[in-house]
Amino acid sequence: MSLTRDLMCELRARLGASAAMPPPPAPRHVEPLSVPRFPSLPEVTPLREERAQAVPAAELASPDVAVRRVSPLRSRPNAFAAEAARHTTALVGIGHVGTRYATDVVLQFQAELAVAHQAVDTVLPEDWAQSQGLLGLKSRVSDHREFLLRPDLGRRLDEPSLAVLRERAAKDIDIQPILADGLSAVACMGSGKRLLDAFIRECQSRGWSVGTPLCARFARVWLEDEIGQTVRAKVAAILLGERPGLGTGDGLSAYLVYDPKVGNTDGLRNMMSNIHERGTPPEQAAKRLALLAGAMLQQRRSGVSLDLSAIAAELGDAGTTGYRAAQERVRLVETQR
């Protein structure tokens, strides 16, 4: 008896079948191949198309038209693409081959996709925080797959990290800066430290007390709540790799929250996205984030109720709660001949 049959018997019995499974079929007698199995079937008349394809092999070898070189007809990027590029980064005016893309479009797209996937797949090394002189923490997540599947675990510190934070981090401070991997360790290891250092300098130059510089692995945005609450910071600022988009795996986002505590929701945060060389460079972003933190300290609140009208011009796109800023498109594939 096979396992499958056992299983089926159980199921059938439970579903109320009166008889058990029929006995397994006896090995059938198979007729030898030489005997025609369906002698009574009429001869099949091929359809017209099928007949047309039934060309004798000899003819195939010598076609009527001598083909020397095959050249596909392809539409190339045109004036429309150039005009459109002034208004949108969408890939338009790209032409087509049949109903599909030209080869260079396929390669550009695949390169952009690969850059995004590589950024997501990269894991922040365990010793990276220490190598940068930062106090290393970890969320309750234990591996990369779990990080993607369990955002709830990425929002809380594991026990050892909580103990380290309680023992070694400065308490009762104005600002707690936190660098983190988020959804792109590539971005974190790229310009993360530059952004963190520049942000700390901006805060110190304003006379605020700044917490021990931290770096968290497998971290989601809301992790700043538990960290900020533990060190009793007025404002927590987490700077982390943002979810990669096509061709952009190195962008950082920053989320600031006043009075950080577990249970805060997104409406209580202000954010800035697209921090990288081709977007807002780290030093400029740091200035804007310090302005934002200043407004929070002054008004003792954050999120949708924070009034940013007085500093709107200087803030640029910092302080929004909306979508991420436009991405510049660069040609990714260059081949050498």
Place this chain on the structure above:
Amino acid sequence: MRLAASIRGTQYAFKSVKEVLAKANPPKSGDVLAGVAARDPVERVAARAVLSELELKTLRENPVVPYEEDELTRLVEDSLDETAFRAVAHLSVGELREWLLCAKTSGAMIRAVSPGLTPEIAAAAAKLMSNMDLMTVGAKCEVVVRANSTLGLPGRLSSRLQPNHPSDDVEGILYSMREGLCYGCGDAVIGINPATDTPESTAEILRAVDDVMRRNRIPTQHCVLSHVTVQMKALELGTPMDLMFQSLAGSEQANRAFGISVPLMDEAWEIMKAKGSTRGPNRMYFETGQGSALSSAANHDADQVTMEARCYGFARRYQPFLVNTVVGFIGPEYLEDGQQITRAALEDHFMGKLLGLPMGCDACFTYHSRMAQDELECLEVLLGAAGCTYLMSLPVGDDIMLNYQSTSYHDIPSVRRLLAKRPTPEFDAWLAETGIMDGLAPGPGFGDPKVIR
């Protein structure tokens, strides 16, 4: 009611219909996150065996969110077509599955029974079906709707044109829109997700799209997907608006997180009937997606397939012109990979069609989920074969605002050609007139945005 089954001598008992429904669901990361998934594949089959014998009236009596606690449950229960329900009340879920698959059961027969089915019944049937089962029944269902043009006729595959722009640059939107039109896209709707959620920007985009549609006499519908309250204000400004949009979720509490309720949607629908710019009778556009209830902690310990079906129970009250599930948008914590996204797309399409909706699908993935571009292209063909009413279309499938990967301008004519499907008859005639298409083949104007003035 005893809810138990044994497989190979192991006894599996379940505490509630809700638990049976959840554990019968194929593996989904969102059900694991919610803590309601079956603990192993054998328990999953045991749950399905129990589910297959439950009568439909038991499912009606056991909604996953109680009548007293939830306005969506009350809406479904109070407006259910009793005559249609009596025709199927005696069936078990297993028998319903077989009735749906039976060759003698036509699309018209399913359409007649549909107003008597609750969302929980549709979800239960989906859980007993394989992907091919879901496609077979989905392709049978016929849901035909009309606004400016006629959607959902047999042998048709339509598309939403989605020319989004991260800062609502109207010129940028129009460039992308012209490109999409010349690939034969946009017969379901030209729909833009705005970056700025204000009545003025909604009105500005709608007027610009309306101008292009009038100038080129394009037989389709337009829509800006801002919040419903914003669109209501835009209508008050005298804005042309063919379709009114809103995202829906599967419980009262989850809808509160979206800023909507049944009375608000009733009001929106009334305003749209009075002031919308289509001849109708269908005027609303809804989007849904598995996992949205859990993401606002409002899933009431139910699985995400059942919660999704409840969105359709809400949607059908408003006789919508379009409903689509945005199937991979929410991220890997709800649908981990290509297999789960594919399964969810086919489930949602089946459940929506079974409940009488013109069901489309935004087949898509975010860049941190495990779905390959090739899997997405396969899914488009599966959806087309399953009779999906419409797919999305974007330049190279890249949404430069919402930052995810969907289906492309080039994919729409490709899938149509593979499956010998045409756009809406009105749009089909327009494509022939402009020379964009020559039947299913590219015409002389194909891929040339200059044909759109």
